[in-house]
Amino acid sequence: MGMKKSSKIIFTILGTIVAIYTLFPFYLVVLNTFKNANGIVANPVGFGGVSFSQLMANISAVVNNSNFNFWYAFGTSVIITVLSLVLLALFGGMAAWVICRNKTKWSTAIYMVFIASMIIPFQVVMLPLISTFRDVSQFIGISMLQSIPGIVFAYCGFGGAMTVFILTGFIKGIPYELEEAAAIDGCSPEGTFFRIIFPLLTPVITTVTILNGMWIWNDYLLPSLMLGQNGKVKTLPVAVQAFVGSYVKQWDLILTAALLAIVPMIVIFLVAQKQIMNGMVEGAIK
Amino acid sequence: MAENSNKTKLLSYVLLAAGIAGLAFALVLDFSGSSAGFRGPLLVAGAIVFLVGLYFFPTVEHHRSIINFIFLFPLLFTFAVTVLIPLALGIVYSFTDWNGIRLTGFVGFSNYATMFKDPSFVWSVLLTFLFVIFNMVLINVIGFMLALLCTSKMRGINFFRASYFLPNLIGGIVLGYIWQFVFNNVLIQITSKWGMMNSILANTKTAFAAIVVVYIWQYAGYIMLIYVTGLTTVPKDVLEASQIDGANALTTLFKIKIPMIASTVTICTFLTLTSAFKQFDVNMALTNGTGSVADFMGSYLTNGTQMLALNIYNTAITKNSYALGQAKAVLFFIILASVSIIQVRISNSKEVEL
Numbered sequence: 001m002g003m004k005k006s007s008k009i010i011f012t013i014l015g016t017i018v019a020i021y022t023l024f025p026f027y028l029v030v031l032n033t034f035k036n037a038n039g040i041v042a043n044p045v046g047f048g049g050v051s052f053s054q055l056m057a058n059i060s061a062v063v064n065n066s067n068f069n070f071w072y073a074f075g076t077s078v079i080i081t082v083l084s085l086v087l088l089a090l091f092g093g094m095a096a097w098v099i100c101r102n103k104t105k106w107s108t109a110i111y112m113v114f115i116a117s118m119i120i121p122f123q124v125v126m127l128p129l130i131s132t133f134r135d136v137s138q139f140i141g142i143s144m145l146q147s148i149p150g151i152v153f154a155y156c157g158f159g160g161a162m163t164v165f166i167l168t169g170f171i172k173g174i175p176y177e178l179e180e181a182a183a184i185d186g187c188s189p190e191g192t193f194f195r196i197i198f199p200l201l202t203p204v205i206t207t208v209t210i211l212n213g214m215w216i217w218n219d220y221l222l223p224s225l226m227l228g229q230n231g232k233v234k235t236l237p238v239a240v241q242a243f244v245g246s247y248v249k250q251w252d253l254i255l256t257a258a259l260l261a262i263v264p265m266i267v268i269f270l271v272a273q274k275q276i277m278n279g280m281v282e283g284a285i286k
Numbered sequence: 287m288a289e290n291s292n293k294t295k296l297l298s299y300v301l302l303a304a305g306i307a308g309l310a311f312a313l314v315l316d317f318s319g320s321s322a323g324f325r326g327p328l329l330v331a332g333a334i335v336f337l338v339g340l341y342f343f344p345t346v347e348h349h350r351s352i353i354n355f356i357f358l359f360p361l362l363f364t365f366a367v368t369v370l371i372p373l374a375l376g377i378v379y380s381f382t383d384w385n386g387i388r389l390t391g392f393v394g395f396s397n398y399a400t401m402f403k404d405p406s407f408v409w410s411v412l413l414t415f416l417f418v419i420f421n422m423v424l425i426n427v428i429g430f431m432l433a434l435l436c437t438s439k440m441r442g443i444n445f446f447r448a449s450y451f452l453p454n455l456i457g458g459i460v461l462g463y464i465w466q467f468v469f470n471n472v473l474i475q476i477t478s479k480w481g482m483m484n485s486i487l488a489n490t491k492t493a494f495a496a497i498v499v500v501y502i503w504q505y506a507g508y509i510m511l512i513y514v515t516g517l518t519t520v521p522k523d524v525l526e527a528s529q530i531d532g533a534n535a536l537t538t539l540f541k542i543k544i545p546m547i548a549s550t551v552t553i554c555t556f557l558t559l560t561s562a563f564k565q566f567d568v569n570m571a572l573t574n575g576t577g578s579v580a581d582f583m584g585s586y587l588t589n590g591t592q593m594l595a596l597n598i599y600n601t602a603i604t605k606n607s608y609a610l611g612q613a614k615a616v617l618f619f620i621i622l623a624s625v626s627i628i629q630v631r632i633s634n635s636k637e638v639e640l
Contacts, residue, residue, distance in 0.1 A: 012441060015436075022452060022503065022507065025461070025464050040471065044472045045475075113370075117370075121564050125376055128376040139316050141323060153367070156361065217457070220567050240459055254467070269455055280508060285553060
């Protein structure tokens with residue numbers, strides 16, 4: 001018994017040391033946004049030079065900065081992420097249901113293409129993607145680059161394979177008798193999907209939404225290529241990059257920008273911690 | 287009833303006709319090079335009206351097929367335009383003199399020949415392999431040890447799990463800058479007392495180690511979560527039985543726990559392998575690939591910490607060599623696909639043995 005107690009203490013100490021290590025950078029970010037540039041250089045670890053009015057000054061300097069434009073970038077990121085997630089859940093669910101319930105050569109082939117495409121790295125399609133989108137924009141007269149609809153379209157394309165893969169696995173487990181019974185009662189196929197199948201997908205759509213949401217919200221490369229580093233429309237990661245590029249080594253401002261960029265994600269994590277951690281694991285295991 | 291179905295029939299035909307007319311008119315405008323601003327919205331509206339008309343098409347036997355088509359269309363269309371067409375074009379472009387906008391002719395394998403003669407590219411490839419090996423091993427070992435810690439009976443386990451996972455929530459660009467601050471402004475104050483006056487990001491070797499450390503910091507918590515789930519599936523009675531048989535903690539770990547979560551090990555190895563290969567954000571924000579190498583293949587290099595993904599980006603976007611960048615990307619794709627397939631094959635054969 002005594003042995004167990006001592007190992008428990010050792011584990012707790014070890015765990016605490018690792019936790020301090022993982023949280024220390026966050027501590028530094030929060031701490032130093034309370035200081036001005038001189039205070040950071042003088043002592044980045046201690047509490048010297050900390051003041052609340054300095055935090056306010058830093059935040060207002062960053063929020064109103066024309067290179068960062070926090071509220072605009074934040075709003076853009078929210079719109080892009082939410083629209084992409086809703087459309088991916090809807091279109092993904094529809095496609096997965098058709099693939100799952102039609103055992104034809106076509107649906108199997110489409111499924112195989114989706115699965116195989118999951119190994120394609122973004123780098124191999126990014127350059128022709130930009131030129132294709134540019135050509136399409138010129139051809140049809142709707143801007144696909146530097147526009148929110150264009151980015152949402154691209155996320156539906158890139159997120160589709162993983163979404164269909166996870167949803168198909170789940171739909172396979174739903175008894176087919178449910179749909180047969182609905183058909184006998186005179187329910188149309190689309191009615192069967194929206195009234196019976198789609199509501200049943202809630203848990204797995206939560207998983208898919210968390211996986212896609214983490215990726216889309218934090219994604220830098222796709223929006224930076226499509227929107228341009230200094231275009232009118234900016235997502236939060238692109239805005240951070242543009243801001244840092246224009247204020248080299250001004251750590252008071254850079255760290256405040258970093259804090260503003262990570263706060264939304266931390267807040268969501270604190271609210272839905274269990275769902276996020278479970279969702280990330282389930283998405284990986286499947 | 288009959289009147290109702292007649293109305294639907296009429297509605298369907300009208301919508302189909304209107305949709306086709308809209309599409310056709312918009313396409314005529316497009317091909318004739320018109321700059322009328324409404325041609326894009328008209329094209330989209332025409333397509334939607336056509337699909338709605340198709341939905342109301344009065345048929346019983348084909349209704350299911352129509353629904354299948356309408357349900358599959360949105361995702362397949364976006365997938366084809368963003369992934370399949372660019373992939374096909376990209377492979378073709380890698381054999382041409384494409385400049386990002388147009389091309390004048392095929393150049394055969396000369397892009398591929400150029401990149402293998404370029405020492406800085408060969409360096410990036412080797413560095414990426416080194417990075418992948420380091421990360422695959424270290425993240426799995428650390429993640430697994432953290433998982434053991436987080437499945438032991440210590441207090442505050444939920445807090446520990448959440449704080450180990452927390453870095454994974456933050457995008458690579460932002461945390462790259464945060465760590466740049468840690469290395470350049472905080473750590474340097476400690477190391478300067480030991481006589482190291484330069485930031486560890488200033489030296490190529492230590493800067494590479496720094497990228498590895500930051501990447502582990504970001505990713506180990508995620509891998510830990512997957513191992514935690516794997517470990518909780520090990521049946522309690524098996525563990526109890528081994529305890530009764532007098533197995534100590536280490537024997538239980540190596541003879542029971544690890545073999546029983548072999549499939550989890552496969553998943554985690556695959557995840558760390560592919561994500562480390564594609565690493566871009568942290569690399570860009572932390573060092574932007576800089577770092578000097580005195581002599582590699584007879585040249586002096588300035589891209590000492592530049593990994594493959596960043597090399598491709600810089601070749602195309604910064605240096606404006608689109609065809610060369612695309613050829614590198616195709617090679618990247620081939621390497622990634624073969625390595626992943628080999629890894630899955632090896633893991634599967636090992637799992638079967640167990």
